[in-house]
Amino acid sequence: MTADDHAGSDPAAAAEAATTAILADLARADRRAVVVDSPPGAGKSTLVVRAAGELVAGGERPIVVAQTNNQVDDLVAGLAGAHPDTTIGRLSASGYTAPPTIDSLANAVVATRVADLAGCRIVVGTAAKWATVRDEVFGWAILDEAYQMRSDVLLQTVERFERGLFVGDPGQLDPFTVLDTERWVGLPYDPTSNGVTVMLEHNPGTPVHRLPVSWRLPATAAPTVSRAFYPFAGFTAGTGEGVRALDFGTAGFGSTALDETLAMAFSTGWALHELARRQVPRTDAETIQAAADLAVRALDRGAIAACERHPDGRVLDARDIAIGVAHRDQADLVRIALARTGRPHAAGVAVDTANRLQGREFELVIVVHPLSGRRDATAFHLETGRLCVLTSRHRQACIVVAREGISDLLDSHPSTDPVHLSVPAKFPDGWEANQVVLAKLAEHRVAG
Structure with missing residues (x-):
């Protein structure tokens, strides 16, 4: 029985x-690389921790490469907690x-040089640090x-290991750079392509697995997110x-x-707080x-969340709520609006x-x-x-x-993106994904 056979019932x-x-x-000794595709909240970090433990048990001394310092710190804490008898090295910048x-971890060592972590069975660091x-x-x-690792960064680190387990979410944001990348588009060594895609192009036959369950998304959200962003590798909710x-x-x-709006979201898992039609600046x-007021209103009314972790419910605090935007100036203005309340x-x-x-993960997201x-x-x-x-x-x-x-904007928006040779079309594209999400939100619309 396959994972897909299990997914619907268990x-x-x-x-x-x-x-497994x-x-x-x-x-397997003949595997130089293994890829794991994961939907949001499917337990990537849990898999990384478990895989590292399995490799250590098999006599290996694996390294773990993450993209940010926060990710590295989280992995070090997770590895140290799951494997208390194993010393974890945290490779860091000066x-x-x-x-x-x-x-506070008794089995974690922090150092700026690999040589100083010789006694550690697992060594964790950022891709930028491993490149040095x-x-x-x-x-x-x-x-x-x-998938968030640029291929040029992978090229700088690939000589540090013989075999690799690539774990990531193909539906998340692609790597980006502030440089003009037009000159490299379509070339096999395009440094702005993600590391997984480039590795697979140069290593045909590499096994690609997928995690079939999201433990984060509720049953109300998983079908929509799966259909909008993961149409060829669907997943189910864990609850x-x-x-x-x-x-x-x-x-x-x-x-x-x-x-x-809050009542709609609390009862159905989704809400569209729709304001009057108007062309406005992004600020x-x-x-x-409205975004700030919704967060404050949920806190003022003492929102209570029940789940498999807290079946009797618990009162949400500010750390359980996030407001997501596209631009940094919007984020600054939301913070000001929250303070103004x-x-x-x-x-x-x-x-x-x-x-x-x-x-990151939250109970309520606006x-x-x-x-x-x-x-x-625009493409952005x-x-x-x-x-x-x-x-x-x-x-x-x-x-x-x-x-x-x-x-209406999407229906009237012609695609002006250039078409490049040797670059496969990305699917689902932003137009299709937006339409799927908007169709769902239309069922939960509240006029603001």
């Missing part, structure tokens, strides 16, 4: 079957200061968030209908659009304020761009739609990965704040 069995197949490929979560290492080769490397629920701790203060004050308890709400929210109020649909705002990140961070509910007219 998500845990499907996930375990997929993991992945670990079996790691044990200016790195270990957070308390790392300092020149004096040692390891048998196995586990590359976390591998069934009714396992997760949101409720209010206090009654509403009269019927307002904010309360109606549109009304849209920004005068609610101290709203200070901890996470406000950031899709790039920075990538990989999204300012990238195409809201625009008169055109149509980026499939951006919308995927914004609409897949939540465990309970997602609220999208937007001005009316996005569907």
Whole structure:
């Protein structure tokens, strides 16, 4: 029986079957690389921790390559906790200061040189740091968030290991650079392509596995996110209908659009808080304020979340809520709008761009739609990965704040992107993904 056969009736069995197949490929001597595609919240970090332990048990001394310092710190903490008898090395830059979560670990060592981590069975560092290492080769490397790793960075690190496990989410944002990359498009050594794609092009026959279950997304969200962003590798939610629920701790203060939107999101898992049609700059004050007010309103009313972790429910605080935007200036304005509400308890709400929210998880997510109020649909705002990140961070509910007219904008938007030889068309494209998401949101529309 395959993982797909299990998925409909037993998500845990499907996930375990997929993991067993992945670990079996790691044990094969003829595998130089193994790729694992993962939907949002499918347990990539859990897989990395487990795979590292299996490699150590088999006599290997693997390295783990992540993309950011925060990811490295999280992995070090996870590895140290799951393998208390194994010493974990944290390879860092000279200016790195270990957070308390790392300092308090009895089986973790921090150093700036690989030689100083000789006694560590697993060594974890950023791709940028591993690119500076020149004096040692390891048998196995586990590359976390591998689809967010540029191929030129992979080229700088690939000499440090003989075989690699590439783990990542193909639906997330592609690697990016501020340089003009037109001259490299379509070439086999395009440095802006992600590491997984380039590796597969040069290593045909590499096994590609996928994790079939999202443990983050609720049953109300998984089908839509799967259809919009993962049409060729669908996945299911790890929890069934009714396992997760949101409720209010206090009654509403009269019927307002904010309360109606929250009630819609709490009861169905989705809400579209739609403002009047208008072409506006991306710093549109009304849209920004609506996103901030929704977060504050949820906190003021003592939102309570029940789930498999807290079946009796718990009151959400600011750390459980995120507001996602497309641009950094929008994030700055949302923070100002939150402060302007005068609610101290709203200070901890996470406000950031899709790039920075990538990989994070919250109970309630409020999204300012990238195409809201625009008169055109640029490649940046149509980026499939951006919308995927914004609409897949939540465990309970997602609220999208937007001005009316996005569907009309998409219908009237001709594609002006250049077509390059040797570059396969990306699918699903931003137009199709947006239409799928908007069709779902139309069922949960509340006029703002």
